[in-house]
Every structure is written in structure tokens, then in C-alpha cells.
Amino acid sequence: MTVDYQELFEAAPGLLLILSPDFVIQDATDAYLFATKTRRNEVVGRGLFEVFPDNPDDPDATGVNNLRRSLMTVLETKATHQMATQKYDIRLPSEEGGGFEARYWDPINTPVLDHSGNVKLIIHRVEDVTETVTLKNAQAAYAAELDRFFNVTLDMLCISSHDGYFKRLSPAFSHVLGWQIEEMLARPYIDFVHPDDLPKTIAAVEKQIADGEPILQFENRYLHRDGSYRVLSWKSVPQEGGLMYAAARDVTDQKQMELDLRQAKADAERANQAKSEFLSRMSHELRTPMNSVLGFAQLLEMQYSDPNIIEATGAIIRGGKHLLKMIDEVLDLSRIETGQLAISLEPVVIGGVVSQAIDILKPIAEKSSITLSVEDEESCDQYVMADRQRILQVLINLLSNAIKYNRTGGSVIVRCLDAHNGNWRIEVIDTGFGIAPENHQLLFQPFQRFGDSGIDGTGLGLALSQRFMHQMGGTLTLAESSEKGSTFFMEISLTEAPSYEKMTSSPQDSSFDRWNALRGTILYIEDNLANLRLIELLFEKCEGIKLISAMQGNLGINLAEEHSPNLILLDLHLPDLDGEKVLRKLKENPKTAHIPVVILSADATKRQIKTLRQIGAVEYLTKAIDLEDLYRVLDIYLESER
Ligand code: ADP
Numbered sequence: 352m353t354v355d356y357q358e359l360f361e362a363a364p365g366l367l368l369i370l371s372p373d374f375v376i377q378d379a380t381d382a383y384l385f386a387t388k389t390r391r392n393e394v395v396g397r398g399l400f401e402v403f404p405d406n407p408d409d410p411d412a413t414g415v416n417n418l419r420r421s422l423m424t425v426l427e428t429k430a431t432h433q434m435a436t437q438k439y440d441i442r443l444p445s446e447e448g449g450g451f452e453a454r455y456w457d458p459i460n461t462p463v464l465d466h467s468g469n470v471k472l473i474i475h476r477v478e479d480v481t482e483t484v485t486l487k488n489a490q491a492a493y494a495a496e497l498d499r500f501f502n503v504t505l506d507m508l509c510i511s512s513h514d515g516y517f518k519r520l521s522p523a524f525s526h527v528l529g530w531q532i533e534e535m536l537a538r539p540y541i542d543f544v545h546p547d548d549l550p551k552t553i554a555a556v557e558k559q560i561a562d563g564e565p566i567l568q569f570e571n572r573y574l575h576r577d578g579s580y581r582v583l584s585w586k587s588v589p590q591e592g593g594l595m596y597a598a599a600r601d602v603t604d605q606k607q608m609e610l611d612l613r614q615a616k617a618d619a620e621r622a623n624q625a626k627s628e629f630l631s632r633m634s635h636e637l638r639t640p641m642n643s644v645l646g647f648a649q650l651l652e653m654q655y656s657d658p659n660i661i662e663a664t665g666a667i668i669r670g671g672k673h674l675l676k677m678i679d680e681v682l683d684l685s686r687i688e689t690g691q692l693a694i695s696l697e698p699v700v701i702g703g704v705v706s707q708a709i710d711i712l713k714p715i716a717e718k719s720s721i722t723l724s725v726e727d728e729e730s731c732d733q734y735v736m737a738d739r740q741r742i743l744q745v746l747i748n749l750l751s752n753a754i755k756y757n758r759t760g761g762s763v764i765v766r767c768l769d770a771h772n773g774n775w776r777i778e779v780i781d782t783g784f785g786i787a788p789e790n791h792q793l794l795f796q797p798f799q800r801f802g803d804s805g806i807d808g809t810g811l812g813l814a815l816s817q818r819f820m821h822q823m824g825g826t827l828t829l830a831e832s833s834e835k836g837s838t839f840f841m842e843i844s845l846t847e848a849p850s851y852e853k854m855t856s857s858p859q860d861s862s863f864d865r866w867n868a869l870r871g872t873i874l875y876i877e878d879n880l881a882n883l884r885l886i887e888l889l890f891e892k893c894e895g896i897k898l899i900s901a902m903q904g905n906l907g908i909n910l911a912e913e914h915s916p917n918l919i920l921l922d923l924h925l926p927d928l929d930g931e932k933v934l935r936k937l938k939e940n941p942k943t944a945h946i947p948v949v950i951l952s953a954d955a956t957k958r959q960i961k962t963l964r965q966i967g968a969v970e971y972l973t974k975a976i977d978l979e980d981l982y983r984v985l986d987i988y989l990e991s992e993r
Pocket of ligand 1: 800
């Protein structure tokens with residue numbers, strides 16, 4: 352078989368041209384023609400640079416010159432010459448729109464020598480590297496863009512590598528930490544991490560390398576050039592090739608602010624706690640002398656019929672009760688604020704509370720010719736989960752305000768209705784002068800009083816009432832107020848009726864005769880002389896009562912054994928044994944276990960009262976002693992001749 356070498360050449364893969372020493376094209380492979388969008392008959396026999404000129408629209412084009420130089424070198428050296436990558440734009444045929452298309456080539460020129468060693472032909476071979484160059488250019492552009500981005504950003508951006516070094520850092524690192532970027536790139540980054548934060552930093556990086564998950568929130572301290580540390584908050588995303596892209600934020604000032612705030616809050620809480628404790632202690636100290644003031648005044652009132660004395664004792668009792676009320680309110684408030692106020696929720700029928708409050712306040716309303724009424728009494732026939740004493744206290748407070756801040760001849764209406772949110776609503780509507788809008792915000796803050804300072808009050812009632820309601824899971828709100836009157840309402844959660852309802856206490860009888868009718872022996876264990884004297888004076892006139900007193904616990908126990916009294920009144924603060932121990936001993940001793948013990952104290956907590964009751968105390972009475980309360984107890988445990 353004869354081989355047609357020309358045919359073979361033209362079909363060969365690769366982009367090849369054969370040139371004469373004067374650069375006239377002798378032949379080209381089909382591949383070359385295809386790549387340059389030319390035809391053989393258009394190129395063969397023509398000068399290389401005539402067929403492939405520079406792109407006239409590209410003033411920077413150097414392809415023709417470079418190629419010419421390379422071919423000249425081949426002619427001179429008679430050796431192969433490899434050129435660097437060249438940009439030769441390809442002329443597009445008119446059917447493709449004409450003009451030039453950018454292309455990159457890697458050319459290599461090889462001489463073909465005749466027998467005498469002269470260059471006979473030159474083989475010009477090219478490789479189209481346009482795609483590679485385009486990709487490289489794009490990468491370079493991207494890198495340049497990244498460069499610009501890194502340099503203009505105000506944020507702290509960095510690329511770090513798993514080898515433990517930063518690869519790139521934005522200038523913000525230098526601004527925040529004071530180091531030159533080069534200094535930071537030259538050292539492992541953990542050199543800059545606070546020693547105490549090293550373990551967690553290493554753990555976080557290792558974890559990120561292990562599971563490839565981003566770190567979204569991480570804080571550590573970085574060394575500033577001046578030796579101080581800045582707190583940085585990091586977000587970092589793992590990349591291929593052992594890299595990490597991360598952004599950091601200097602949160603030092605923010606952290607400091609948070610710390611200061613927390614400190615300020617703790618200080619404020621401590622100060623508030625101290626204030627509450629002070630109030631609580633003060634109130635307690637005030638309560639004890641009030642016991643004497645009120646007790647003796649009540650005693651005098653009972654014993655004398657002289658109108659001057661009655662008037663004087665009346666004034667003492669009123670003033671004392673006001674003071675006592677205030678002390679109680681301050682105590683309650685400080686107990687709420689220190690979280691010590693225990694409430695006991697039980698099903699309470701609203702109607703009962705409403706009528707009790709109205710009974711208490713009716714005489715006061717009548718004095719100012721104010722009508723006090725309940726609208727649609729049946730609607731109050733509902734059970735709510737409340738602390739009976741506290742909800743009564745709140746309602747009394749609302750009603751007494753509605754009376755106090757009303758006009759003569761005005762009215763106060765209590766109305767109960769469904770709040771349609773599982774709560775029952777109790778409204779107190781008055782026809783008073785109202786509360787100015789600017790005071791609505793302050794209304795429930797302690798010691799805030801507005802308007803007529805001549806009206807008796809402490810400014811604590813609403814503050815306390817609202818806190819009581821919150822403690823019971825309810826609310827207290829001012830619904831509306833204008834110069835025609837105000838409406839307050841409380842809401843509290845509804846509940847089922849219990850299977851039984853306790854009976855309320857019997858009506859009062861204030862005459863001294865009933866005291867005189869009491870029979871029995873009472874042992875009073877109390878170390879406070881004034882308290883002792885009060886009780887002594889009270890019973891002095893009661894012929895049927897024999898009072899024995901002991902100012903010490905142990906003596907009290909001995910006297911109880913000896914006299915077997917009908918009732919023991921026991922104070923909690925005693926010099927030798929505390930009241931709880933005395934009670935235990937009395938209850939453990941078969942000779943005294945049966946004697947009812949009533950505790951008298953100014954400050955027992957709910958828990959203490961519960962314990963005392965568990966040990967066996969039958970009653971607990973607060974000081975200042977209300978003689979009515981005392982009578983009620985004596986009436987139960989002593990004989991009466993009435
Ligand atoms: P107090 O009545 O002891 O002053 P409160 O906390 O109960 O304390 O009330 C705070 C203040 O709100 C009162 O001093 C009074 O100025 C105003 N106020 C309360 N209730 C009413 C009302 N129903 N009408 C008008 N003003 C009221």
C-alpha cells in the first residue's frame with residue numbers, strides 16, 4: 352500500500368502548519384483550519400501574517416510580532432523554539448458575524464533541514480489553550496476581587512489553615528489587635544489566644560475539622576499588641592483544602608457593658624433586698640410598742656364611761672390602728688418583694704367576700720352619705736381560686752378608696768361579670784373626681800398619692816392590692832377614670848364549688864359583761880412587761896379568770912404542770928427557751944399535753960405557724976392583740992356563765 356503523506360498530514364490530530372522559510376503557508380491540518388475557522392484553499396500559498404493578522408481592534412495585540420521573532424530565531428538557530436502563551440484573535444467568517452474572537456495559543460516552531468543543513472520548512476504547531484487561560488483569568492479576577500474585598504472590609508475576616516496559621520487577614524485585625532498583619536501571619540494563631548481560652552479554642556477547631564460543621568457562636572480572648580486582651584466573637588465555616596473562612600467581631604465593650612449592667616442589677620437587687628429587710632425589721636419593731644398603745648387604749652375604753660376618756664381613747668385607737676395598718680402594709684409589701692409572702696389558694700365564693708367587705712365599709716360610706724350597693728347579686732355567686740383573707744383585703748381597699756375619693760352623696764357600685772377568659776371580674780365603680788391620666792402609670796407604685804392630702808391614706812393600698820392579685824394569679828386594673836368617676840376591676844380565675852362551705856364567725860358583742868362571764872385559769876408565758884401588764888389589767892376586772900404569768904419558758908412549763916390551767920397563752924420570744932420548744936415540752940408532758948395553747952406573736956411566718964399547729968397549738972394570734980380576737984378564743988376554750 353502506498354502512503355499518501357500529504358493526506359496523512361492533513362488528517363493528523365493536532366494543529367499544524369507547514370511554512371516555507373519566507374513564512375508562506377505550504378499546508379495545514381484539518382484541525383488547524385477548523386480551529387482558525389479557515390479553509391485550505393484560502394490559506395495555502397499565502398503569507399502567514401497576511402492570512403492571520405493581528406486584531407486591528409486590539410491595540411495591545413503582540414501576536415504577529417512575537418511569532419515573527421520566534422520564526423526568525425528558528426531560521427537563525429535551526430532549532431525548535433517554544434513560545435510563551437500568545438493571544439491571537441481569530442477572525443470570524445462573515446456568516447458568523449465577522450470581527451475577531453479572543454483566543455489563546457501555545458505555539459512551538461520546529462525547523463525541517465535539508466541535506467546541507469539549511470532550513471527547508473518550518474512546522475508551526477499550536478495548542479488552543481483558550482479555556483485554560485480563560486479559567487485562569489477568571490481565577491485571577493476572583494483573587495483580585497477577594498483582595499479588594501479583604502482590604503476594604505471593616506469587619507475582621509480571615510482565612511486560616513488546618514496547619515494552625517492564618518493565611519489571610521483583613522486590615523481590621525490590625526486595627527483591633529494592634530499587630531501588623533504580617534506579624535500575625537508569621538505566628539501560629541494560638542499564640543494570640545488567651546491561655547485560659549486555649550483548651551476550648553483547640554477543641555472547637557478540632558471539632559470543626561472532624562465534623563465539618565460551621566461554628567456559629569464562639570468567643571475567646573485575643574492578645575492585643577499592648578498586652579491587653581480583646582474578646583472576639585467568631586463565626587467560621589470549613590472549606591475544602593484544609594481551610595477555614597471566619598469572621599470575628601470585637602465584643603469587648605459589649606461584654607463589659609453586659610458585665611456592668613449585671614453588676615448594676617445585682618447591686619440594685621441587693622439594695623432593694625436591704626431596703627425590704629430594713630422595712631420588715633422596722634415594722635416589726637414598731638408593732639411591739641403598738642401592742643401596748645392599742646391594748647391599753649382598748650382597755651381604758653372598756654373600763655371608763657367618762658366621755659372625755661372615751662374620746663381620747665377613741666383617738667388613740669384610731670391613730671394606732673392607722674399606724675398598725677400602715678405597718679402591716681409595709682410588712683406585706685416587703686414580704687412580697689422578698690418572696691416571703693405565702694398565700695393559700697382555695698375556692699372562695701365572691702358573693703361572700705363582697706358582702707363581708709360591704710358590711711365592714713357600710714358605716715364609713717354612710718358617714719359621707721355614699722350609697723354602697725351590689726348590682727345583680729346573683730352574678731357574684733361564683734367560686735374563684737383565691738386567698739380568702741387577701742382577696743377580702745383587696746376588695747376592702749378598692750371600696751374604701753371608692754368611698755374616700757368620692758363626693759358627698761355619691762355612689763359606689765360593685766358588679767360581678769364573666770371576663771370570658773376563664774376569669775371572673777369584680778368591678779368597683781365610683782362617682783368620685785377621678786384620677787388624672789398622667790397618674791395612671793404611678794397608681795400601683797408604693798407611696799404614690801395624688802390630690803387631696805387631707806384624706807387619710809398611706810399610698811400603699813393599690814400597690815399592695817395589685818401584688819396580692821398577681822400572687823393569686825389574677826390582675827388588678829384601672830378600667831377607666833374621668834371627672835365623673837373611676838372604675839377599677841380585679842380578675843381572678845374561676846373554680847368549681849367545694850363540697851362544703853365553712854360557716855363564718857358569729858356576730859360581735861362588744862360589752863364588757865361577756866368578758867366578765869368567762870371562767871377559768873389562764874397561764875400567760877411572756878417576757879415583755881408591757882404585754883404582760885396589758886393582759887393583767889384586762890383580767891383584773893374579770894372575776895371568773897385566774898391569771899398566772901411566767902416570764903421564762905421553763906418556769907411556764909413548771910407552772911402549767913402545777914396549776915393545770917384551762918388555757919395557755921404563749922409568746923414565741925422568751926429568754927431561756929424559744930416558744931416552739933416550750934410548746935413541744937408541754938405537748939410531750941402527759942400532765943400538760945391536754946391544755947390548749949394559743950400562740951401570741953408579732954412576726955411568725957406562715958411556715959412557722961404551720962409547724963406550731965402541727966406540734967399542737969390551737970390558735971395563733973398576731974400582736975398587736977385585737978381584744979375581739981382574744982375574746983373569740985377565750986370564749987371557745989374557757990367556760991362562760993352566760
Ligand atoms: P391611699 O388611698 O392609701 O392613698 P392607694 O394606693 O389605695 O393609697 O391609692 C393611691 C392614690 O390613688 C390615692 O392616694 C388617690 O390619690 C388615688 N386613688 C385611688 N383610688 C382612687 C379612686 N377610686 N378615685 C380617685 N383617686 C383614687
